[in-house]
Amino acid sequence: MTQIPSKAQILEWVADNPEANSKRDIAKAFGIKGAARIELKRLLKEMEAEGALERRRRHYLDAEALPPVTVLELLAPDGSGDLFARPLEWRGEGALPRILYLPRRTDPALGRGDRFLARLIAVQAEDHRYEARLIRRITASANRITGIFRRESQGGRILPIDKGQDREWRVREDATLGAEDGELVQAEQIGPRARLGLPLARIIERLGDASAPRAVSLIAIHQHGIPDEFPETVLKEAEAATPAPIQGREDLRDLPLVTIDPLDARDHDDAVAARIEEDGGATIWVAIADVAHYVRPNSALDREAWKRGNSTYFPDRVVPMLPEALSADLCSLHEGVDRAVIAVRMRLDAQGNKVSHSFHRGIMLSRASLAYEQAQAAADGNPDDQTAPLMDSVIRPLWHAYGLLHKARARRQPLDLDLPERRIELSPDGRVQSVNFRERLDAHKLIEEFMVLANVAASEELTRRRQPLLFRVHEEPSLDKIDALRDVAQASGFTLAKGQVLMTSHLNRLLAQAEGSDFDELINITTLRSMTQAYYHPENFGHFGLALKSYAHFTSPIRRYADLVVHRALISAHGWGKDGLDEAQIERLPETAKHISETERRSMAAERDTTDRYLAAYLSERVGSEMTGRINGVQKFGAFVRLDESGADGLLPIRSIGQEYFHYDPASQTLLGSDTGLEIGIGQRVTVRLAEAVPMTGGLTLELLELDGQPLPRGPNKGRRGRSPGRVSTKARLAEIKRASKRRRKRD
CATH class of the missing domain: 2.40.50 (OB fold (Dihydrolipoamide Acetyltransferase, E2P))
Structure with a gap:
C-alpha cells in the first residue's frame, strides 16, 4: 500500500521545490498512484482549509513563505x-x-x-x-487611500479622510490585515476600477485608533508619507556623539550672545549679539549651531536627514529632521553651556547697509535664553530679573541694530505681507482648547531681519569664493496671476498699475491702499496666492519676494537640510576641516535641491491639512451657528469663505446659494445669478450658517444667509434649482450673462 506523506513532509517538499508544486508534482515526488491520489487530494484540501497551504490555480504554496x-x-x-x-x-x-x-x-x-x-x-x-x-x-503605481476601516460581516469598508473624496472602498476578508472597526488604515487599490459598485482595496498598514487623542497629526504624517521613526542605527549614532572640542576653533565665549525664541521652544539653533559703533552703525553677530560637525557626509544621520529634508511642525508634535540627542541637546544653544557654532560677523553703516562680513567656526556661550515677549518687554522699558542686567550689553544694542536694518528694509522694499498666524491651543487630552492669532512683535521682526542678513552674507561669501551651494530661489509671478490680482484689487476699489516691470514696491503700494480697510486680509491673501513657490536650486535666480539678488538658507541646519549643505560649503571654502562638501555631494546637488524642495512642500501640505482638521474639530460643536466672513475664492461649484473668528476656510456650495442657475465667469472670478442678477465675487462680506464640520477630513460646509449685509433676493424660479427660466433658452441666457460680464469689466 502506498504511504501517504505527512503534512510536515508535504510542507518541506513545497518549500524546497517552489517551482514544481502542483498536485501532480507532489504525487510523483512521493510515488502516489491510483486510488491513493484521492487521499492525497483530501489531505491537500485539509491543509488549504487550515491555512498551511495556499492554492493558486493548480499549484500549492506554503502560506508562510513567498513564491520564488x-x-x-x-x-x-x-x-x-x-x-x-x-x-x-x-x-x-x-x-x-x-x-x-x-x-x-x-x-x-x-x-x-x-x-x-x-x-x-x-x-x-x-x-x-x-x-x-x-x-x-x-510602471503602474498603486492608488493609495488613507481612511477609517469599518468592519462588516465579510471584510469591510474604508471611509476616506481626504477632503473632497467621498468614494468608499470595499475590503475583502482576506485583505483586512486584521484591522479592527474604527481603526485608521492605509490601503491600496486592487485591480482596475469597476464601472459599478465600490472599488476593491487591500489594507497594507494599520495606523491605530483614529479617535485617539492627537491622531490628527498622525493622519497627516501617514497620508503624506513623512518618516516619523528613526532607524536604530541613526539613534545610536546620535547618542554616541560628544560635545565638539575647542581645539581648532575660535573662542567666541566673550561675545554677549543670547537666543530669542518662542516661550515653548525646545531647541535654540541661533544666537544674536550686537554692538553700537561710534559712527552710528553697528556690528552684528549671528551664531548658528554647528550641525555639520555632528552630521558627517554619508553617515546614517546624514542619509536620514537627507531623506526627511526638513522638520515638520504640528500643533501637538514635531517630526524632527535630527534625533533629539542632537536637535534638543548638542546642537541646541542652551544658556550657560559651551556650544560649537558657525558664526557670521556683519558690519552696518549708519544707514543700515552691510559694508562687510566674515565667517568664523568657534565655540560660544549663551548669556540667556529669552522668549520673544520677554525681550520685547525689556526693549519697551519693562525688564524682568533676567533681562535687567542685559539692558546695556544686549537689549539696547540689538534694538539699535534692528532700527538700522528697518531703515535698509524700507529702501529695499521686500514684499510686505501682513498675514496673521493662527495658533491652535490643545488641552492635555489633545482636544482643541482655543484658536488665537499670534501677535507680531518687533522682537520677531528683529530676529527675522538678522537671519535674512546672515543668509545674504552666506550666499555672497560662497558666490565670491566660487563654492557650489544651494540657493533659495523665488521667481517673480506670472503675468496671468498678476492680472488676476489686479482684477481682485479693482473689484475691491484699489489699483495695481499696468505696463511696467513688476517690482515688490508696486505690490507694497497695493497692500498699503488696503491696510486698515475691510479688504486688508483679502488683498494680503490674494497677493500671497499670486506668488510663485520658493524652491532650492544650485543656480542663482534671485529672490523676488525679499527683493534680493542672492539668497541662501544658512540659519537653521537643525531643521533644514539646505542649511546643512550651506554650512558644509562654508567649511570647504574656509578649509575648516574634512566635514565639508565632497565631490559626490556636489554632483548630487541638483538631485538634493529637487528632493528637499519636494519634502518642504510635503510638510507644508501636512501642516495645512492638520490645521484644517483641528479647526473643523473645534467648530464641530457649533454646527447651526451663524458666523461672519469674507469670500476669498470663487469656483464654478461654489465660493470659499474665510471665517472672521477662527480664520478657517469653508465651502459655500452653489446648491446652497439659491434656486437659480449661476454662471461662473473665470475672468472676473464671479458667479452671476440668471434670475435675480445676484453677483457673488471675491471680497464680499457674508453671513453664513455652519451646516457641517467634518473633523476627519477638515471640511466645513456653509449656507449663505446674507451678502454684503443684505438678505438673498428671491427670484421667480424658486423650487427649480439649477435651471434657467423656460421663457429664455439656456444658450441665449448664458450669452447675455457673458456680454454683461464683459461690459462690467470694461466699465471697471
Missing part, C-alpha cells in the same frame, strides 16, 4: 542606506517578511514606492528572510 517570483514595492532606504522591499502578495499570519533588494549596476534606478517583478532567494540573515533581484520594473 513575485511583485515587490520598494521602501525608503534605511539608516544604513540599504534598500528593502515589501511583498504585495502575503497570506501569512505573521509579520511581513523583510526582503533586501540587491540592485545590479545595469538595473534601472528605482525609487520609493516603485513596483517591480523580482526573483527571491531565501536566506538565513539576522535582519531579512529574502534577497531580491530585479526581473523588470512595473
Whole structure:
C-alpha cells in the first residue's frame, strides 16, 4: 500500500521545490498512484482549509513563505542606506517578511514606492528572510487611500479622510490585515476600477485608533508619507556623539550672545549679539549651531536627514529632521553651556547697509535664553530679573541694530505681507482648547531681519569664493496671476498699475491702499496666492519676494537640510576641516535641491491639512451657528469663505446659494445669478450658517444667509434649482450673462 506523506513532509517538499508544486508534482515526488491520489487530494484540501497551504490555480504554496517570483514595492532606504522591499502578495499570519533588494549596476534606478517583478532567494540573515533581484520594473503605481476601516460581516469598508473624496472602498476578508472597526488604515487599490459598485482595496498598514487623542497629526504624517521613526542605527549614532572640542576653533565665549525664541521652544539653533559703533552703525553677530560637525557626509544621520529634508511642525508634535540627542541637546544653544557654532560677523553703516562680513567656526556661550515677549518687554522699558542686567550689553544694542536694518528694509522694499498666524491651543487630552492669532512683535521682526542678513552674507561669501551651494530661489509671478490680482484689487476699489516691470514696491503700494480697510486680509491673501513657490536650486535666480539678488538658507541646519549643505560649503571654502562638501555631494546637488524642495512642500501640505482638521474639530460643536466672513475664492461649484473668528476656510456650495442657475465667469472670478442678477465675487462680506464640520477630513460646509449685509433676493424660479427660466433658452441666457460680464469689466 502506498504511504501517504505527512503534512510536515508535504510542507518541506513545497518549500524546497517552489517551482514544481502542483498536485501532480507532489504525487510523483512521493510515488502516489491510483486510488491513493484521492487521499492525497483530501489531505491537500485539509491543509488549504487550515491555512498551511495556499492554492493558486493548480499549484500549492506554503502560506508562510513567498513564491520564488513575485511583485515587490520598494521602501525608503534605511539608516544604513540599504534598500528593502515589501511583498504585495502575503497570506501569512505573521509579520511581513523583510526582503533586501540587491540592485545590479545595469538595473534601472528605482525609487520609493516603485513596483517591480523580482526573483527571491531565501536566506538565513539576522535582519531579512529574502534577497531580491530585479526581473523588470512595473510602471503602474498603486492608488493609495488613507481612511477609517469599518468592519462588516465579510471584510469591510474604508471611509476616506481626504477632503473632497467621498468614494468608499470595499475590503475583502482576506485583505483586512486584521484591522479592527474604527481603526485608521492605509490601503491600496486592487485591480482596475469597476464601472459599478465600490472599488476593491487591500489594507497594507494599520495606523491605530483614529479617535485617539492627537491622531490628527498622525493622519497627516501617514497620508503624506513623512518618516516619523528613526532607524536604530541613526539613534545610536546620535547618542554616541560628544560635545565638539575647542581645539581648532575660535573662542567666541566673550561675545554677549543670547537666543530669542518662542516661550515653548525646545531647541535654540541661533544666537544674536550686537554692538553700537561710534559712527552710528553697528556690528552684528549671528551664531548658528554647528550641525555639520555632528552630521558627517554619508553617515546614517546624514542619509536620514537627507531623506526627511526638513522638520515638520504640528500643533501637538514635531517630526524632527535630527534625533533629539542632537536637535534638543548638542546642537541646541542652551544658556550657560559651551556650544560649537558657525558664526557670521556683519558690519552696518549708519544707514543700515552691510559694508562687510566674515565667517568664523568657534565655540560660544549663551548669556540667556529669552522668549520673544520677554525681550520685547525689556526693549519697551519693562525688564524682568533676567533681562535687567542685559539692558546695556544686549537689549539696547540689538534694538539699535534692528532700527538700522528697518531703515535698509524700507529702501529695499521686500514684499510686505501682513498675514496673521493662527495658533491652535490643545488641552492635555489633545482636544482643541482655543484658536488665537499670534501677535507680531518687533522682537520677531528683529530676529527675522538678522537671519535674512546672515543668509545674504552666506550666499555672497560662497558666490565670491566660487563654492557650489544651494540657493533659495523665488521667481517673480506670472503675468496671468498678476492680472488676476489686479482684477481682485479693482473689484475691491484699489489699483495695481499696468505696463511696467513688476517690482515688490508696486505690490507694497497695493497692500498699503488696503491696510486698515475691510479688504486688508483679502488683498494680503490674494497677493500671497499670486506668488510663485520658493524652491532650492544650485543656480542663482534671485529672490523676488525679499527683493534680493542672492539668497541662501544658512540659519537653521537643525531643521533644514539646505542649511546643512550651506554650512558644509562654508567649511570647504574656509578649509575648516574634512566635514565639508565632497565631490559626490556636489554632483548630487541638483538631485538634493529637487528632493528637499519636494519634502518642504510635503510638510507644508501636512501642516495645512492638520490645521484644517483641528479647526473643523473645534467648530464641530457649533454646527447651526451663524458666523461672519469674507469670500476669498470663487469656483464654478461654489465660493470659499474665510471665517472672521477662527480664520478657517469653508465651502459655500452653489446648491446652497439659491434656486437659480449661476454662471461662473473665470475672468472676473464671479458667479452671476440668471434670475435675480445676484453677483457673488471675491471680497464680499457674508453671513453664513455652519451646516457641517467634518473633523476627519477638515471640511466645513456653509449656507449663505446674507451678502454684503443684505438678505438673498428671491427670484421667480424658486423650487427649480439649477435651471434657467423656460421663457429664455439656456444658450441665449448664458450669452447675455457673458456680454454683461464683459461690459462690467470694461466699465471697471
